[in-house]
Amino acid sequence: MGAISESKSVPLDVEDVALETKCLSRKLGSKLLVDSVSVRVAKGEILAITGPSGAGKSSYLRLLNRIDEPTSGEVFLYGKNYRDFDTTTLRRRVGMVMQSANLFPGTVKQNLLFGPAQRNESISDDRVDELLAQVGLPHYASKNIDTLSGGEAQRVSFARTLANKPEVLLLDEPTSALDEETSREIERLVVDIASTGSMACLIVTHNLQQAARIAPRTLFLEHGKVAKLGLTNEVLDAYGSH
Numbered sequence: 001m002g003a004i005s006e007s008k009s010v011p012l013d014v015e016d017v018a019l020e021t022k023c024l025s026r027k028l029g030s031k032l033l034v035d036s037v038s039v040r041v042a043k044g045e046i047l048a049i050t051g052p053s054g055a056g057k058s059s060y061l062r063l064l065n066r067i068d069e070p071t072s073g074e075v076f077l078y079g080k081n082y083r084d085f086d087t088t089t090l091r092r093r094v095g096m097v098m099q100s101a102n103l104f105p106g107t108v109k110q111n112l113l114f115g116p117a118q119r120n121e122s123i124s125d126d127r128v129d130e131l132l133a134q135v136g137l138p139h140y141a142s143k144n145i146d147t148l149s150g151g152e153a154q155r156v157s158f159a160r161t162l163a164n165k166p167e168v169l170l171l172d173e174p175t176s177a178l179d180e181e182t183s184r185e186i187e188r189l190v191v192d193i194a195s196t197g198s199m200a201c202l203i204v205t206h207n208l209q210q211a212a213r214i215a216p217r218t219l220f221l222e223h224g225k226v227a228k229l230g231l232t233n234e235v236l237d238a239y240g241s242h
């Protein structure tokens, strides 16, 4: 199966649990988009979230940094209720990379400086270089984003999120707009980021083979509920034909 991840498979120790959701639900009208999902993700772990279209994968992820509000249940960040943080702080600690990069017109560096500038913070040129090196784009600071490939733009999007030094990284189908080879590069980047940054990564993917390459554990959702949470190999055996 060729898993490239060295990340941890199971949270062993309570202090290692970066993110925990307890009976987390979101109901819209009479429909439960997310139905009582309880999960713990360890520091340095990559957890894949998969399941059929409409299963509630993105809806679940969006609850974790309060893009959407749960209707019941709790989220804990290193044991602290996430409502104890204001949303700006929460979104810095729980960063998100979406399916498409959504960069602003201008240079790569301007894109990295934009978020911090909104908070009256600056990033040094050295830090910009460090972030770009981390995502495999050294010397890209002055490039205009119009000249970037899809994979390069997605790497800039990762660098923009990493600039905040998040403790948890939420990835919503980050490779679905990319070709196979570029997707593999981004997968390797995710594994590197999780292991070197000691971050907990939750990656939504419709692709169980991708989950198997990078995530020791997988959460399989169906109708908003946990259908299975376990080793990715076991989930693949149970649902690989879906």
Ligand SMILES: Nc1ncnc2c1ncn2[C@@H]1O[C@H](COP(=O)(O)OP(=O)(O)OP(=O)(O)O)[C@@H](O)[C@H]1O
Pocket (backbone or CB within 6 Å): 028, 033, 051, 052, 053, 054, 055, 056, 057, 058, 059, 060, 206
């Ligand atoms: N804002 C909304 N209003 C009403 N229904 C919604 C809303 N957002 C999502 N849904 C519904 O909630 C369910 C879960 O959607 P969600 O996008 O979370 O699923 P998903 O597993 O990520 O699917 P996909 O793989 O197709 O992206 C779907 O039935 C969807 O139609």
